[in-house]
Amino acid sequence: MASAPIRIRAGRFAGRGAQYLALAGYIVFLAFPLVWLLSTAFKSPQELGSINPTWVPEHPTLDNFRSAFDQQPLGGAALNSLLIAGSAALISVGLAVPAAYVLVRFRSAVSKAATGWILISQMFPFVLVIIPLFLVLKNLHLIDSRPGLVLVYVVWNLPFALWMLQSYVRAVPPSLEEAAAVDGAGRLRTLVSVVLPLLAPGLVATLMFSFVSAWNEFFFALVLLKSSENQTMSVILTKFLGAEGAADLGPLAAASVLATIPSLLFFALLQRKLTAGMLSGAVKG
Structure with missing residues (x-):
C-alpha cells in the first residue's frame, strides 16, 4: 500500500x-x-566568411555597428518607427476602449454584426487592400507621410484591439456599474472611474501588442513611404541587401539588433505593469 x-x-x-x-x-x-x-x-x-562558424565571436568588434550607422540613417528611422508605432498604439487603444464597452454592454443585432465583421476583417490579406488604400491616402494627400502611416496602422490594429479588449470588459462585474449608477454616475463617468481602472491589464497587453505590430510592420511602410527621412526601421533594413539579394551580413545583423532593442524594452517595461495589474486585481477580488 x-x-x-x-x-x-x-x-x-x-x-x-x-x-x-x-x-x-x-x-x-x-x-x-x-x-x-x-x-x-x-x-x-x-x-x-569562415566555413566553420562559431557561436561566440573569437575577436568581437563594433565595426559592424559603426558601418551600419555610416551606411543608413538608423537614428532617424528608429525615431520614425517609435513615433509611428507609439502613436498608432495609443490611438488604437483609446478608440477601442469605448467601442469594446459598447459592444459588450449593449448587445444587439448591430453589435453582433460588428463583432463578426471584426473577426472577418482580420482575414483580409495586405495585398487585397493596398491599392484602394493607396488611392484613398493619395486623395487625402497622406502618401509619404508619417500621419498617413499612423492612420493605416490605427485602422489595421483597431479590430484586434477591439477583439482583445472585449474579453476584459466582460470580466468586469456589471454589479459595479449598477452601484455607480445608483450613486448618480453616468455612463461616461462609470467607464472612466469604474471600468477603466479594472481594464489596466487588458490595456497594457493590447497596447503592447499594438505597438509591436506597428513597429515590425513592413509592407505598408514600404509602399506608402518613399522619402528616406520618413522611412521606418523595417524598411531601412532592406537597404543592406544588394541589387542581387546579396546581404552585407555584419551591418545587417548589427542594424537588426538595434531594431530589436526598442521592442524588447517596451515589452519588458509593460510586462512588469501587466503582472502588477493582474496581481492587484486578484488581491482586490
Whole structure:
C-alpha cells in the first residue's frame, strides 16, 4: 500500500519533468535566432566568411555597428518607427476602449454584426487592400507621410484591439456599474472611474501588442513611404541587401539588433505593469 503514493509522486515528478523539458526546448527554439543574430553582429568580416562558424565571436568588434550607422540613417528611422508605432498604439487603444464597452454592454443585432465583421476583417490579406488604400491616402494627400502611416496602422490594429479588449470588459462585474449608477454616475463617468481602472491589464497587453505590430510592420511602410527621412526601421533594413539579394551580413545583423532593442524594452517595461495589474486585481477580488 505504501508503494502507491510513491508511484503517484513519481508519476507527477515525471510529468512535471517532461513539462519543464518541453518548455526548455521551446525557449531554446525561440532564443536561437536572437542568439545567432547577436553573435553575427559582433563578428569580424573574416569570421563571417569562415566555413566553420562559431557561436561566440573569437575577436568581437563594433565595426559592424559603426558601418551600419555610416551606411543608413538608423537614428532617424528608429525615431520614425517609435513615433509611428507609439502613436498608432495609443490611438488604437483609446478608440477601442469605448467601442469594446459598447459592444459588450449593449448587445444587439448591430453589435453582433460588428463583432463578426471584426473577426472577418482580420482575414483580409495586405495585398487585397493596398491599392484602394493607396488611392484613398493619395486623395487625402497622406502618401509619404508619417500621419498617413499612423492612420493605416490605427485602422489595421483597431479590430484586434477591439477583439482583445472585449474579453476584459466582460470580466468586469456589471454589479459595479449598477452601484455607480445608483450613486448618480453616468455612463461616461462609470467607464472612466469604474471600468477603466479594472481594464489596466487588458490595456497594457493590447497596447503592447499594438505597438509591436506597428513597429515590425513592413509592407505598408514600404509602399506608402518613399522619402528616406520618413522611412521606418523595417524598411531601412532592406537597404543592406544588394541589387542581387546579396546581404552585407555584419551591418545587417548589427542594424537588426538595434531594431530589436526598442521592442524588447517596451515589452519588458509593460510586462512588469501587466503582472502588477493582474496581481492587484486578484488581491482586490
